[in-house]
Amino acid sequence: MKAEIHEIAPEEIMALLDGELSVDREAAVSRHLEECATCKEIRQPMRATSAALAAWVLPVRSGDAHFESRLFDVARDVRYAEVATGVRQFAPFFRRHWLLTAATSALAAGIALTLSSSGLHLARPISSAKAQSEAADGSGFGMGRADSEPITDQQDKNFTNRLPSAPEVSGDSNGLVHGLGDHAQNSLSDGDTVGAKFRQLELEGKDHSRWLQNGPMIARTVSLTIVAKDFGVARTSLDGILAKHHGYAASLSASTEQNSARSLQASLRVPAAELGAAMAELKSLGRVQNESQNCEEVTQQHADLVARLNNSRKTEARLQDILRNRTGKISDVLAVEQEIARVRGEIEQMGAERTGLEHRVDFATLELNLSEEYKAQLGTPVPSISTHFHNATVKGLRSALETVVSIALFFAEVGPSMVIWLIVILPVGWFFWRRWRRSYGLASSASL
Amino acid sequence: MNEAPSRSPDSKSSDEKLMLAFSQGSVEAFAELFRRYKQPIHGFFRRRVTDSAHAEELAQETFLALVRSAVRYEPRALFRTYLYAIGLKLLQNYRRNAAFRAFFIGERKAIVDPAKHDATESALWVRGAIAKLDAMDREMVMLREYEQLSYAEIADLLAIPVNTVRSRLFRARTALRELLEPSAATASSGLKGSRVSAAQLATQNRIVKGDCA
Numbered sequence: 001m002k003a004e005i006h007e008i009a010p011e012e013i014m015a016l017l018d019g020e021l022s023v024d025r026e027a028a029v030s031r032h033l034e035e036c037a038t039c040k041e042i043r044q045p046m047r048a049t050s051a052a053l054a055a056w057v058l059p060v061r062s063g064d065a066h067f068e069s070r071l072f073d074v075a076r077d078v079r080y081a082e083v084a085t086g087v088r089q090f091a092p093f094f095r096r097h098w099l100l101t102a103a104t105s106a107l108a109a110g111i112a113l114t115l116s117s118s119g120l121h122l123a124r125p126i127s128s129a130k131a132q133s134e135a136a137d138g139s140g141f142g143m144g145r146a147d148s149e150p151i152t153d154q155q156d157k158n159f160t161n162r163l164p165s166a167p168e169v170s171g172d173s174n175g176l177v178h179g180l181g182d183h184a185q186n187s188l189s190d191g192d193t194v195g196a197k198f199r200q201l202e203l204e205g206k207d208h209s210r211w212l213q214n215g216p217m218i219a220r221t222v223s224l225t226i227v228a229k230d231f232g233v234a235r236t237s238l239d240g241i242l243a244k245h246h247g248y249a250a251s252l253s254a255s256t257e258q259n260s261a262r263s264l265q266a267s268l269r270v271p272a273a274e275l276g277a278a279m280a281e282l283k284s285l286g287r288v289q290n291e292s293q294n295c296e297e298v299t300q301q302h303a304d305l306v307a308r309l310n311n312s313r314k315t316e317a318r319l320q321d322i323l324r325n326r327t328g329k330i331s332d333v334l335a336v337e338q339e340i341a342r343v344r345g346e347i348e349q350m351g352a353e354r355t356g357l358e359h360r361v362d363f364a365t366l367e368l369n370l371s372e373e374y375k376a377q378l379g380t381p382v383p384s385i386s387t388h389f390h391n392a393t394v395k396g397l398r399s400a401l402e403t404v405v406s407i408a409l410f411f412a413e414v415g416p417s418m419v420i421w422l423i424v425i426l427p428v429g430w431f432f433w434r435r436w437r438r439s440y441g442l443a444s445s446a447s448l
Numbered sequence: 449m450n451e452a453p454s455r456s457p458d459s460k461s462s463d464e465k466l467m468l469a470f471s472q473g474s475v476e477a478f479a480e481l482f483r484r485y486k487q488p489i490h491g492f493f494r495r496r497v498t499d500s501a502h503a504e505e506l507a508q509e510t511f512l513a514l515v516r517s518a519v520r521y522e523p524r525a526l527f528r529t530y531l532y533a534i535g536l537k538l539l540q541n542y543r544r545n546a547a548f549r550a551f552f553i554g555e556r557k558a559i560v561d562p563a564k565h566d567a568t569e570s571a572l573w574v575r576g577a578i579a580k581l582d583a584m585d586r587e588m589v590m591l592r593e594y595e596q597l598s599y600a601e602i603a604d605l606l607a608i609p610v611n612t613v614r615s616r617l618f619r620a621r622t623a624l625r626e627l628l629e630p631s632a633a634t635a636s637s638g639l640k641g642s643r644v645s646a647a648q649l650a651t652q653n654r655i656v657k658g659d660c661a
Contacts, residue, residue: 011618018592020599020614049625053593056574061490067508068482075470075478075515432551439550 008032013042017050217302219357220272220364221294222279228286231262231372238266238370241281245274247363263371269363282368290369298357305354309347316343463527471518478518482511485531492535492595497542506542510535529601532591536605577627585620592617 008029015021016029033039228234235254242248247270254264270278283291319340323333411418463484469477489510493503513534521530578586587606591597599617603610 011614014618014621015599015614018599045625045629046621049621049628050593052628053574053578053589053624056495056571056578056594058491058494061487063486064504064508071482071508071511071515072475072479074512075475075518436547436551439547 008036008039010039010042013039014046017043017046215299216297217299217357217361218272219296219298219360220275221296221367222275222364223290223292223294223367223369224279224282224288225290225369225371226282226286227289227371227373229373231264231370234285234370234372235264237285238264238282238368241278242268242270244281245278246271247274247278247366250365261372263369266368266370268366268368270366272362272364275364275366278366282366285370286373298361302354302357302361305350305357309350309354312343312347312350316340316347319343464523467518467521467527467530468523471521478515481514481527485528488595489531489535492532493539495590495594496539502542506535506538509538513538525604526601528597529604532595532597532601533605574628577624580627581620581623585616585623588613588617589620589624 012021012025012029013033016026016033021029033043226234247268250267250269252264252266254262256262268278319336323336323340463481466474466477466481470481486507490503490507493506493510494500497503497506510531514531517534578589581589584606588602591602591605592599597605599610599613602617603613606613
């Protein structure tokens, strides 16, 4: 006889008894059972087993009337509450989809944190009231400003070194009353009323340092940071502004790097009287990112210099007089001449210092930082895309290698300790795990 | 015999309709459901939990959970499956807590159940045989024999494929048959004095064609 695979599986016989077969299959299996004695031998024990299991009968439970009453009350309350409020309970949804809820919450928190700490604060203009209050104190010394508000007339006056009108002195073409001393004395202009006045006072032997006490001499320094939309236009305008206000650039450097904004750093010198106007025009070149002004009063310094200079000149004059009018030995003459030379040297040095000081007062220093508003260029960047890809690939591989090395280093550092702890903890954990499993198994089968 | 409600198509559909009616505010519908499933749910827990008081509590908690979840009920599956799923979850929580207590505190002495005292010898014998089965097989046999759930419902409840249910149920019943009637199992295999495994039995059903003719 040929051996063949039985066409009916034993499970199907069981399924037939349980009524779990489809109609067609049920018919086929039933037909087979009528013919096959061996399969019948499977069916009968199955039925007997089910019958035996049915012997486990539980007594009919009477029920807890109190609980049932409470249960129906709860059912009514829940229904009325739901009907009354019509509020959909979202809590179960969040419980079911806790992972989604947690991820969404974390994302929202991250976005909020990033926005709050990103430093996206725009330059806020200082209120005019604040600006005026700052100007009203009359100092304006060392204040930093971050706005583009023009300097008011009041503020401008704070920075002028115009001396109060002295009845005997009038200002020059810039309205300045220059410091006294050689500056006025060395003026080539015979029409320089200040210089003439100085010489007159000197000849009269009067102390002209009192003049200096009539008003402060202030050396002004301003720092401006401007962002311009059109750098080229701003650069050209800068030259025009300087020329217009009789200023000059003491130093200037410009940079133009690829794929970044152009910038310019310059140290400008502008006549003090023109400073306000020059600053106003410079500010119009773009958006003022930062502005700071500093004023240093050099009145005392200047007065000291002038006084020393006067004394030195008087000394020189006396020595000249001695040399001219008195006779003596040659050695005496030589000594006098040496002394005259030394005094002359001092006079020259002090004169230069005073000139520099007065220049600082006459010409305000304006440190300008001009940058361009950067606009990324659309188009094929330089270098080429393949270069970018190459660079990115190299960077990625390098990063991956560093990650692998970091992991290896971590395990090299922590690994031996981890191994020791695992050796200690694993047996203990395994013991408790076995005990737990045993307890759980007992709890699940204890009732049977 | 078994406490499961009738499996006629009418009662099946009416369970879902009743639950829907209850979800929309009909307490009477819930009362009918409670009447139908009071005994089956009690039996479900009574067969799985040692302590009768705990079984009663679990049954009550099941209905309470059903009431509270009524608003969210959607008839995606049979109501019976839904209800037994609630019961199964509560049972798992109970067992976990019992294991925790047994592990850390020590096993509590179960309250002696008078019903157990009065139980017949055959019932005790059946209980003992079932207790020897694997946990999953035991649960499947009990859901099939006492709760009268279909293979699909059991698969849905235990989150396993239907074919797995069928094969494991067959295996479990075969093992039970041997446990309950070892002499009968020996006779059917034709091998005197030896116990036959379910696998061997399945293999012997590969019939030579001539025998089935």
